[in-house]
Amino acid sequence: MTPTHDNAVDRRQAGTAPGEPGGREPRAQRPEPAEPTPAAAATVDEPSLPRRIRRPGDAIRFAASVAGVAGVLLLVNIAQGTTQGLQTDIREGTERAPHVLLGLATLVSSFGVLAVPVAFAVERLLRREGLRVAVGLLAAVIAFALTVLLDGWEIPAAPGGVLDSLIWGGSRTAPLHTDITPVIAFVTAVGTAGRPRWQAAIWTMIGLAALTGLTAQYASVSALAATYFLGRAIGYGTLYAVGAPNPRPPGAAVLAALGRLGLRPVRARRLPDRDDVRRYGVAVEDGRRLGDPPHPDAEWRLEVTVLDRDQQTAGMLYRVWRLVRLRDRSTRRAVRSLRRSLEQESLMAYALHAAGARTPQLLGTCEVGTEAALLAYEHVPGRTLDALDDAELTDEFLTDLWRQFGLMQEARLAHRRLEQGSVLRDDSGAAWIVDLRAGETAANDLLLRLDLAQLLTTLALRVGAERSVGTAAAVLGARALAGAVPLLQPVALNRGTRAALRHDRELLTRIREQILRLEPETEAAPVRLERFRPSTIVSIVALTIAAYIVFPQLSDVDVGGLVANAHWWWVLVGIAGAAASYLAAAWMLMGFVPERLPLVRTVLVQLAASFVKLVAPAAVTGVALNTRYLQRAGVRPGPAVASVSASQLIGLAMHVLLLVLFGFVTGSTGTATENLAPSRMIVIVLLAVAVAAGAAAMVPPIRRLAADRLRSMFSGVLPRLADVLQSPRKLITGFGGTLLLTASFVLCLDASIRAFGGELAWTSVVVVFLTANALGSAAPTPGGLGAVEGALSVGLTISGLPAETATSAVLLFRLLTFWLPVLPGWGAFAYLQRKEII
Incomplete structure (x- = not known):
């Protein structure tokens, strides 16, 4: 007799949850092979499973092994003394070892390192795993060829210190060993999991061979x-390239496992996967006796989720990235075993059902062989949120969904994946919570608020911010919704939701506004969820590259001699040029704003930007800070953005015109700077930029992104420029500030060059600065760090300036224009914030 829902509940309550220590093993884990199951006569409608699959775990292990090789090379490069000392200690230790044992180990390893893998291959062939052995042989051949190739390349190409650490005694042997590498590759590709005796024998032979190499x-x-x-x-x-044999059990094995649970499947069909998780709809027949033929009218009663072992590493890198980046104090693990995934979902299903929330009842769990496990849920006829029409998303359904969510919150259960595929509407219009794989029990307050922010956004994507917030407030209350306001930020949401928000970037703002209307005293400042931003990693990489470029040049520079012979009056001229740039930037902004702005405050804002650009790209900080300043000054948000965009647009056009003009002048002169930027080079650069832009425009996502950015940046620019053109004074101020800004930086760079005894034609200095500034603006690093230094050093050196002079001039220029203004910029920033000017 098929167990009813009540019987299933009684059976679950009588035992303990799976994995609970000290409890009786639940029925879901006890095999009953005494009598045949009805699964033998059941049918499964599913596509054929692929014979070979590419497992994500193999790709991750490949990347980790490559990182291991790089780590060894890096270690021997920076710790040569340690590695050589370790080798000396090993030599001295082996000299005291009994020679009889060492000779025996040498004899056994020389024979066994090849004999044991061959015997293992024969054993696999006898078990009809020839394809697996063939893949192992392919890996061994590749390993042998690559080892020989690297040995022939590395001896002449590797740095002396690295080579001395990799080999013993200078030149007695090759850095890599062709006798061990193919064996390791073969064993890795064939796999020894589940065969502990073979695994111990093979790795013992490999270890003895390594020991022999050390002792000899x-x-x-x-x-x-x-x-x-x-x-x-x-x-x-x-x-990973060839693919591993598919270990996933087919649908027939899944039905057989259901039979061991006491369920009587009649037929099953494969349902669409959900995030690479297999699902089956299973029909069972009440009152069917063992051995009876299948009845064609059996109803769909079960939805079975199958967890495959090879899929447990899918998305691991993304989970690691989220765990490292976010401060959510989560108990989740990036690497999850099959058993842990099974227990986590089972516990969440039992807890949610006990809390009274509407979720499909879990009837049983069971392992399917050694490579999979299943969870059998009752089947709930209905459709998920992403499959519903707008007319079906009634206020009654939304209210019912928020009631189920409220029960979850009261029981301190966090779902962690409340997207459209996790909400189901049954045939009667009731809301159900499904897809519990990522759920957590005993969740902290932050996780519960993250769930609230996620569900608010998920529903707002379908029904709008007003209905999402309104139905939630009717159930949870406005005060509860206020806790989600600081978490309404893209980084707090799931990946699919963040992708959907790209089409409606203002949705989170509208949700906040709706909640603030209900609860005006809400703290709206975003919670800092990120430990670091992706731009921080980009900055670190850029600084590393810049240090790699600059430091070798500094090693050849007599800094003391240069400083002793420096002309300090040119340093004062450079300081004056750097100071004039802030006045020029203020005039540039004031010229494109029809409203009147005080000069001193505007100059202080530009000085404050020198502090803010330490944490963001220069182009971003200038636009954001100036826009906020204009809004605080009484300019409406739309005209404020248009004014800043107009100044940026004119500055960009002026920059390109000056670069072309001075590039032509430089290429037309007969000075020694002809090879820096001749007119032919300018044409090549412009054509290269045009080709790159055209290629990028052919990619639809890039084209749409660029169009959206340009549209949002320059919407309303032309009307704003028309307002400026009506005032000649504003026009002169804006264009004059643009030209003065470039002239100030060129003066500072030229003074930095002359301070160390260098001299270049001023046209060459202009071209070098304009080129480096363009690269710095495009670089996603704070203040263009790395890109500006590299471009200036290369440009000045190509112009004919000695390398040590060019490096010193660049360092002085960046000191005057980037590093020294940071402290006064911080003071200006603090003052402006205290006065509520920004």
């Missing part, structure tokens, strides 16, 4: 480590 002093520890990681990388890379 023809292998070093670092070389053996590099050999191990390289063999692993080749094995996993080959396995």
